[in-house]
Amino acid sequence: MIQVEGLTRKYGTFTAVDNVSxxxxxxxxxxxxxxxxxxxTTTMRVMVGLTPPTSGRxxxxxxxxxxxxxxxxxVGVLLDASAQHAGRTGREILELGARTMGLPxxxxxxxxxxxSLSPAESKRxxxxxxxxxxxxxxxxHALLGDPSVLILDEPANGLxxxxxxxxxxxxKGYAERGGTVLLSSHxxxxxxxxxxxMILIGHGRIVxxxxxxxxxxxxxxxxxxxxxxxxxxxxxDALAAKGFVVASAGDGLRVETDPVEVGRxxxxxxxxxxxxxxxxxxxxxxxxxxTSDTQRxxxx
Amino acid sequence: xxxxxxxLGHALDLSSTRPTPFLRLVRVELRxxxxxxxxxxxLAVIGFLVLLTEGIVLAVVVTQDxxxxxxxxxxxxxxxxxxxxPVLGIMLVTAEWGQRTAMVTFALxxxxxxxxxxxxxxxxxxxxxxxxxxxxVGLVCNLLYGALQGPADWEFGWAGxxxxxxxxxxxxxxGFALATLFLNTAAAIVVFFVYRWxxxxxxxxxxxxxxxxxxxxxxxxxxxxxGPLYGMSLDGGEWGHLIVSGIIWLVLPLAIGIWRVLRxxxx
Amino acid sequence: MxxxxxxxLGHALDLSSTSPTPFSRLARVELRxxxxxxxGLWLLISTAVLTAAVMVIQLSVVVAQDLNVSYNxxxxxxxxxxxxxxPVLGILLLTSEWSQRTAMVTFSLxxxxxxxxxxxxxxxxxxxxxxxxxxxxxxxxxxxxxxxxxxDEVVWDLGLANVGGFxxxxxxxxxxxxxxxxxxxxxxxxxxxxxxYSFVLPGxxxxxxxxIGWFDTIRPWIDFNYAQGPLVDATMTGEDWAHFAVSGFVWxxxxLAIGVARVLRxxxx
Ligand SMILES: Nc1ncnc2c1ncn2[C@@H]1O[C@H](COP(=O)(O)OP(=O)(O)OP(=O)(O)O)[C@@H](O)[C@H]1O
Ligand SMILES: [Mg+2]
Numbered sequence: 103m104i105q106v107e108g109l110t111r112k113y114g115t116f117t118a119v120d121n122v123s124x125x126x127x128x129x130x131x132x133x134x135x136x137x138x139x140x141x142x143t144t145t146m147r148v149m150v151g152l153t154p155p156t157s158g159r160x161x162x163x164x165x166x167x168x169x170x171x172x173x174x175x176x177v178g179v180l181l182d183a184s185a186q187h188a189g190r191t192g193r194e195i196l197e198l199g200a201r202t203m204g205l206p207x208x209x210x211x212x213x214x215x216x217x218s219l220s221p222a223e224s225k226r227x228x229x230x231x232x233x234x235x236x237x238x239x240x241x242x243h244a245l246l247g248d249p250s251v252l253i254l255d256e257p258a259n260g261l262x263x264x265x266x267x268x269x270x271x272x273x274k275g276y277a278e279r280g281g282t283v284l285l286s287s288h289x290x291x292x293x294x295x296x297x298x299x300m301i302l303i304g305h306g307r308i309v310x311x312x313x314x315x316x317x318x319x320x321x322x323x324x325x326x327x328x329x330x331x332x333x334x335x336x337x338x339d340a341l342a343a344k345g346f347v348v349a350s351a352g353d354g355l356r357v358e359t360d361p362v363e364v365g366r367x368x369x370x371x372x373x374x375x376x377x378x379x380x381x382x383x384x385x386x387x388x389x390x391x392x393t394s395d396t397q398r399x400x401x402x
Numbered sequence: 403x404x405x406x407x408x409x410l411g412h413a414l415d416l417s418s419t420r421p422t423p424f425l426r427l428v429r430v431e432l433r434x435x436x437x438x439x440x441x442x443x444x445l446a447v448i449g450f451l452v453l454l455t456e457g458i459v460l461a462v463v464v465t466q467d468x469x470x471x472x473x474x475x476x477x478x479x480x481x482x483x484x485x486x487x488p489v490l491g492i493m494l495v496t497a498e499w500g501q502r503t504a505m506v507t508f509a510l511x512x513x514x515x516x517x518x519x520x521x522x523x524x525x526x527x528x529x530x531x532x533x534x535x536x537x538x539v540g541l542v543c544n545l546l547y548g549a550l551q552g553p554a555d556w557e558f559g560w561a562g563x564x565x566x567x568x569x570x571x572x573x574x575x576x577g578f579a580l581a582t583l584f585l586n587t588a589a590a591i592v593v594f595f596v597y598r599w600x601x602x603x604x605x606x607x608x609x610x611x612x613x614x615x616x617x618x619x620x621x622x623x624x625x626x627x628x629g630p631l632y633g634m635s636l637d638g639g640e641w642g643h644l645i646v647s648g649i650i651w652l653v654l655p656l657a658i659g660i661w662r663v664l665r666x667x668x669x
Numbered sequence: 670m671x672x673x674x675x676x677x678l679g680h681a682l683d684l685s686s687t688s689p690t691p692f693s694r695l696a697r698v699e700l701r702x703x704x705x706x707x708x709g710l711w712l713l714i715s716t717a718v719l720t721a722a723v724m725v726i727q728l729s730v731v732v733a734q735d736l737n738v739s740y741n742x743x744x745x746x747x748x749x750x751x752x753x754x755x756p757v758l759g760i761l762l763l764t765s766e767w768s769q770r771t772a773m774v775t776f777s778l779x780x781x782x783x784x785x786x787x788x789x790x791x792x793x794x795x796x797x798x799x800x801x802x803x804x805x806x807x808x809x810x811x812x813x814x815x816x817x818x819x820x821d822e823v824v825w826d827l828g829l830a831n832v833g834g835f836x837x838x839x840x841x842x843x844x845x846x847x848x849x850x851x852x853x854x855x856x857x858x859x860x861x862x863x864x865x866y867s868f869v870l871p872g873x874x875x876x877x878x879x880x881i882g883w884f885d886t887i888r889p890w891i892d893f894n895y896a897q898g899p900l901v902d903a904t905m906t907g908e909d910w911a912h913f914a915v916s917g918f919v920w921x922x923x924x925l926a927i928g929v930a931r932v933l934r935x936x937x938x
Contacts, residue, residue: 103681151780152773152937163682168780171689176682179777185770188669189706198705201698202690202778227707229669243774250682440855462880485869489861496857500768586708587857591864592757599868600749611734 103128103282104149104251109158111144118144120306121158126284126299128250131277133297134286137393141306142286143181146255150179162251174203178249180257183240188229192219192239195228196246203247213242218268233260241269252276254285258292270296294385304393318388326381327361330354332374340371356381422511427520428527435494435524444493445528448486452536455482456543464550471557475540475547480566483532487570488577488598490528492590494521495581504668514664522578529574533567561634569628572652573598576624579652582659585666597651602626624651690779695788696795703762703792712758719750720804724811732818739824741831743808743815745901751800751839752867756846759793760859763850772937782933790847797843801836830903838900841921842867845893848921851928854935866920867894893920 104126111119119141126132134142147153149160151167162170162177170176186195196210214224217238228236237260244252252273258266266289273283273296287293293300300317302310310317330353331337338348338355344367347358354377357364361380368375436442459478463470495518498504511517548554576597581590602625609616620627624647630640704710727746731738763786766772779785816823845866850859874892878885889895893916899909 147936150777152776154934154936163684165682165684170682170687170780171684172687173780174778175687176684181773181777182770185773187706187765187769187771189708189769194705198698198701199774199778201694201701204690204694440857443858462877466880468880485865486861489857493857588708588757588761588860591857591860592753595864595868596753599864600753608730611730611736 103163104132104253104284105161105164106145106149107159107161109145109148109160110156111141111148111153112156117306119148119155122303122306122308123158124301124308124311126282128282129277129280130298131273131283131285131296132299132301133293134284134301134303135288135290135293135389136286136303137398140303140393142303143255145303146181146253146284146286149253150177150181152181172203172247174199174247174249176247176249177251177253178244178247180240180244180254182255183236183259184228186228186236186239189227191225191227192231192235193224195239196224196242199243199246205246209246213246216245216272217242218265234262234265237261238265250280251282252284254283256287257285258287258289266292290385290389300385302389302392304395309392310388314385318385325358325360327357327359327364328354328377328379328381329357329361329364329368329375330377331368332376336371337368337373337375340367340373353377421513424516424520427511427516428523431494431517431520431524432527434497435490435528438497441493441497444486444490448483448490448532449535451482451486452479452532452539455479456536456539460543460547464547467551469555470544470547470551471555472540472544473558473562475543476536476558477562477566479536479540480533480570483536484570484573487529487532487574488594489591491525491574491577492581492587492594494525495578496585496587496590499585500587502669508668515660518582518660518663522575525574525578526571529571530567533570562632565628565631565634568631572624572628572648575652575656579655579659582663583655585659585663598625621646622650623647689781690784692784692788695779695784696791699762699785699788699792700795702765703758703796706765708765709761712754712761716750716754716758716800717803719754720747720800721807723747723750724807728811728815728818731815735819737821738815739826740808740812741826743811744804744827744831744835747804747808748835748838748901751797751804752842755797755800755839755843756863756867757860758796759843759846760850760863761856762789762793763847764854764856764859767854768856770938776937783929786851786929786932790844793843793847794840797839798836801832801839804835805832828903834900834903834905838897841897841917844925845921848925848928851932852924854928854931871895890915891919893917 106122106124109119109122110117122141122145124132134145136142144153148155149162149167150173159166167173167177190198193210193214196213197207200207200209214221219235219238219242223231223235228239231239237257241254241257244254257269257273261269270292273285277283277298285293285297294314297314299313300311301308328351329337334350334355338350341348341355341357341364344363346363349356361378365375365378367373368378434441436445455478456475459470459475462468498507507517508514544554544556577590577594580594580597581587584590584593602623605619605623605626609619620643623643627640627643627647630636631644636644702709704713723746724743727738727743730736766775775785776782812823812825815821846859846863849862849866850856853859853862871892871894874888874895878888889912893913896909896912896916899905900913905913
């Protein structure tokens with residue numbers, strides 16, 4: 103379990119992280135979201151003792167990171183996959199990690215296998231690695247000590263579609279076995295699928311947090327429905343007669359009520375529907391709405 | 403772009419873009435030499451050392467009651483800057499490799515030798531700037547010396563000055579050449595200091611011990627070959643020594659290094 | 670990570686079965702880091718090759734010119750390559766973690782930063798001692814060859830004080846580099862500082878001492894190179910040791926202390 107309490111980090115007069123508190127539960131994947139420069143990486147760096155906090159503290163499983171003996175065996179960290187010596191081979195990088203943690207060399211082969219780096223690739227120097235290969239190596243390094251807590255900064259960065267799917271399964275599996283997973287990402291679609299809890303941060307401050315359902319329930323567009331019928335005009339008239347606001351949207355209609363009401367109306371009038379779904383905009387809309395005043399681009 | 407119709411086989415219209423002018427490359431390289439903390443501090447330390455050296459010299463000669471000329475003040479500063487100017491030459495080249503910015507630089511200007519030429523030009527500009535500073539600070543120190551210690555002596559050998567200009571530039575270029583050869587800061591610095599501070603002693607030792615080496619030494623010892631430059635009174639043999647040893651220590655490493663860079667995969 | 674652990678709020682990490690990373694393991698990993706990159710390996714190879722080259726040149730010169738040398742002469746001439754490259758090794762040991770940003774990984778696997786620095790320190794001393802052993806072996810071979818080739822009488826004039834002084838000299842060279850590196854955390858700056866300190870500064874101190882009377886008296890107390898002089902010919906007196914201690918404090922202990930304090934506080938990027 104990761105517990106962040108009143109964490110603040112200032113650089114001069116600039117506050118990168120501003121009084122942030124949250125908890126990452128074991129058995130769950132927590133997604134950490136926010137626009138560029140929101141303070142995600144800084145928060146994660148404080149967690150593992152690389153950046154001293156200005157105030158506040160972070161405990162992992164009840165301990166300060168500094169107080170965890172052999173922390174690699176408990177906490178897997180991936181902050182920046184390219185922060186490795188460019189002149190070392192991938193295998194050697196894992197070798198150093200394994201030796202520091204006191205693990206057998208067989209563990210290195212297991213991890214290389216897990217992240218699908220071939221023996222030939224593992225003998226290349228990091229300088230000659232592709233972006234995704236570096237990322238895979240970083241993930242292998244984080245998992246080396248079989249930790250029960252994972253702190254991953256944009257782990258999907260540079261991974262191919264198969265790699266992203268693999269990682270999704272991997273992290274879900276970790277959480278299901280009781281592990282704690284905190285990951286930051288900009289791939290909202292990924293986070294939406296994988297994360298059980300979400301923390302949204304903008305300008306160093308938390309703007310929303312909670313499980314996915316409750317967050318999305320409060321989002322814009324909830325309570326609206328997209329519907330397409332064989333005869334849109336007939337459906338539109340029927341809905342309007344019941345007093346619902348109807349507007350045309352694409353091939354079909356957008357109705358300001360829950361899908362169940364629309365379905366009921368269609369059934370009453372024996373109208374054939376080809377598509378019926380809630381018009382929540384998903385995580386992307388929620389994200390853009392909550393962080394709108396902290397976004398760089400003005401969202402129309 | 404808006405008026406031409408895109409299509410298969412449609413060539414880029416290059417008629418209205420001119421190649422990047424050399425002057426612009428030099429300006430950009432000059433900017434790179436001071437816009438990082440490391441570069442800024444190197445230049446600041448060089449400037450500071452000029453001040454400090456001439457200040458200490460002034461304090462020593464005044465308290466110890468010794469005679470001093472304008473030329474002596476400048477020479478003291480020159481001794482100190484000749485230690486760090488080569489480091490500047492080295493950093494101009496290797497910072498690009500250590501920080502992997504070469505990727506960007508060569509993408510924007512694929513004519514790689516021009517980039518090196520621009521860097522060398524910046525090195526020479528900064529060398530001259532250092533010399534100018536040494537002259538100005540020396541002037542102030544000599545005025546103070548005149549005020550504190552009696553009449554200032556404005557003796558300043560012009561032949562010496564030209565020699566000084568050339569040797570300082572050679573010192574900087576020596577670092578530059580080794581850096582181009584090694585493309586690695588640590589290796590270039592170590593080799594440079596050995597070449598500059600250790601090798602002359604070894605060559606002298608070898609020359610004292612072995613007769614054949616004694617006759618060979620002037621042709622390979624670039625440091626001593628530069629000695630006559632201060633008097634600007636080189637005879638034919640001395641020109642020969644200067645040119646041959648200069649080819650060994652400046653031209654050769656530079657040529658091999660640039661040849662290597664032209665072929666290098668930039669990562 | 671056990672499958673039976675019950676997740677829930679307040680679920681603490683069970684640390685009872687993990688022991689802290691032992692120091693010997695950290696030192697072994699740090700030793701490995703000195704040769705597992707091409708740059709590091711080449712530095713070690715260059716040190717060995719240069720030392721051997723110095724000896725071969727010396728041997729061929731003394732044989733060809735029919736000069737008289739002793740075992741100690743061979744040993745002290747290795748000082749040239751070792752005093753030059755061992756400190757660079759000491760510097761890169763520390764600064765490469767910063768320039769290559771590996772400090773991020775190193776310090777997240779072992780947050781007790783003083784231990785990492787201590788491990789590097791120990792590795793530095795170990796390498797210096799190993800270099801001295803190699804130099805002793807090479808000097809023995811060269812001196813024996815000298816006897817064979819020149820026909821002169823071979824002199825084995827090596828006392829315990831010579832060896833001890835020589836070891837101390839190399840270890841101190843390495844540690845001075847290490848201290849400068851800790852202070853500056855930047856390879857070029859630390860290497861330049863070391864080179865200036867070992868090649869340029871002695872001349873300046875000498876000049877100052879010649880010109881200024883009072884400087885001549887304080888020089889032994891602040892010139893660490895000068896204070897090490899008697900170590901080479903094993904003639905250290907009580908006063909020499911006092912000079913050695915005071916100047917060593919200035920050039921070794923102070924930068925190391927400031928540097929370590931800085932590393933312990935630094936934000937690792
Ligand atoms: N040492 C520093 N000095 C000044 N500002 C800093 C420093 N370190 C970080 N910052 C600033 O703190 C802010 C937060 O940075 P951080 O890396 O945590 O963002 P992030 O949320 O991870 O962004 P991204 O999504 O782009 O990765 C940024 O504005 C950054 O420039
Ligand atoms: Mg980030």
